[in-house]
Amino acid sequence: MDTIGRRDLIKKGLALGIATSGFARVRAQSRKLRIGFIALTDCASVVMARELGLFKKYGVDVEVVKEASWATTRDHLLSGEIVAAHTLFGLPFSVYTGIGGPAGRVLRIAMVLNNNGQAITLSQQDFGGKVGFRDLEGAGKAILAKKREGKPLTFAMTFPGGTHDLWLRYWLGACGVNPVSDVRIIVVPPPQMVANMSVGNMDGFCVGEPWNGVAVQQGVGFTALASQDIWKHHPEKALVFNNEFFQNNTDEARAITKAVLEASRWLDVPANRRTAAKVIAQRQYVNADPGVIEARLLGTYELGGGLGRRTYTDDYMLFHRGGQTNFPRKSHAIWFLAQYRRWGMLKEKPDYEGIAETILAQDFYISVAKELNIPVPNDDMRPLTGFIDGVTFDPKDPEGSIKKYKVRV
Structure with missing residues (x-):
């Protein structure tokens, strides 16, 4: 299918300084490189890199390829069927540690694609009128009441050890609910969330947009809170490479990363988000109402369930944030590994820093960012704050930080 508005998009890119000449280029390649994505709003930087002609x-x-689930994305990355993908930040750590894939297999994170912009949706039937926005106490009471009745609730996320899994578990813990013993957690691919809730297969879910917005639009569920309410400016998706390709094709990996970085910068210009919403809404990409995509891209959340509207001004889905978004931090990697420990996914203490260094291509990212004159943050390994439960996480003492949580296994 032909892409829409290609000429107009390139003109918009040129107007913002994304020129097609005057930059260093890598040698033109004859082979086509396949990059995977999932039908989520935050695939935008990968899709727009293609639509703007940046690859x-x-x-x-580059051919961008829609994947059916994070499990198929993982499999295609490991096999080399795709060379890179728009992927959950937590997926490479889950795979490497054996939680969500073959232990010891390396997938490399070249950059973070976005902060924020996911949400927890609760069933209107189960929670409507009982739980308010960011209402931890109300949600906890409703969930534990069902457990006492012998009818524990079911919640869905998208991949074991992935971002949505951990936002869901973190929120449940902050509500005073143990996600291991008090509820049931299942895996559902992102585009299938709303349909599954509509037939009663789960009582709540955590997923990326636009599927939370679609659930509100269809009257199936309401937004209990966004992921930025759980942890402001959290890492979400990443540009992840097949390890063999990354090691043996450095020039191509750099070219792909540069294109996606430029698209990320373009997306953080608010006027461009309306254009991007129309493009990624197409059937070959996200296949959802462009109005729903656009609203939450601009920080306007119709919450549903009679909860009104919430407007996010500085912490909606961000793709660049002056370079703050895209740098892959060891502190974030260590946080993910510590959450695996918190919830009993890892029985033994992992090599926190060693795993972070194995997965994160920090030196690679720094080199690429400098070529594009993108500032590199100097805040790595500082304590992490901004969590809904008020806990400060120290990446230099992850095991000690786990003990701060009131709910853990």
Whole structure:
């Protein structure tokens, strides 16, 4: 299917300084490189890198491929069927530690694609009128009441050890609910969330947009809170490479990363988000109402369930944030590993820093960012704050930080 408005998009890119000349290019490649994505709003930087002609600008011929689930994305990355993908930040750590894949297999994170912009949706039937926005106490009472009745509730996320899994568990813990013993957690691919809730297969879910907005639009569920309410400016998706490709094709990996970085910068210009919403809404990409995509891209959340509207001004879905978004931090990697420990996914203490260094391509990212004159943050390994439960996480003492949580296994 032909892409829409390609000429107009390139003109918009040129107006913002995304020129097609005057930049260093890599040698033109004859082979086509396949990059995977899932039908979520935050695939936008990968999709727009193609739509704006940025992959071609840097001399790589890229086909973006819609994947059915994070499990198929993982499998295709490991096999080399795709060379890179828009992927959950937590997925490479889950795979490497054996939680969500073959232990010891390495997938490399070249950059973070976005902060914020996910949400927890609760069933209107089960929670309507009982739980308010960011209402931890009300949600906890409703969930534990069902457990006492012998009818524990079911919640869905998208991949074991992935971002949505951990936001869901973190929220449940902050509500005073143990996600291991008090509820049932299942895996459902993102585009299938709303349909599954509509037939009663789960009572709540955590997923990326636009599926929370779609649940509100269809009257199936309401937004209990966004992921930025759980942890402001959290890492969400990442540009993840097949390890063999990354090691043996450095020029192409750099070209792909540069294109996605430029698209990320373009997306953080608010006027461009309306254009992006129309593009990614198409059937070959997200296949959802562009109005729903656009609203939450701009920080306007119709919550549903009679809860009104919430407007996020500085912490909606962000793709660049002056370079703050895209740097892959060891502190974030260590936080994910510590959450695996908190919830009993890892029985033994992992090599926190060693695993972080194995998965994160920090030196690679720094080199690429400098070529594009993108500032590199100097805050790695500082304590992490901004969590809904008020806990400060110290990446230099992850085991000690786990003990601060009131709910853990």
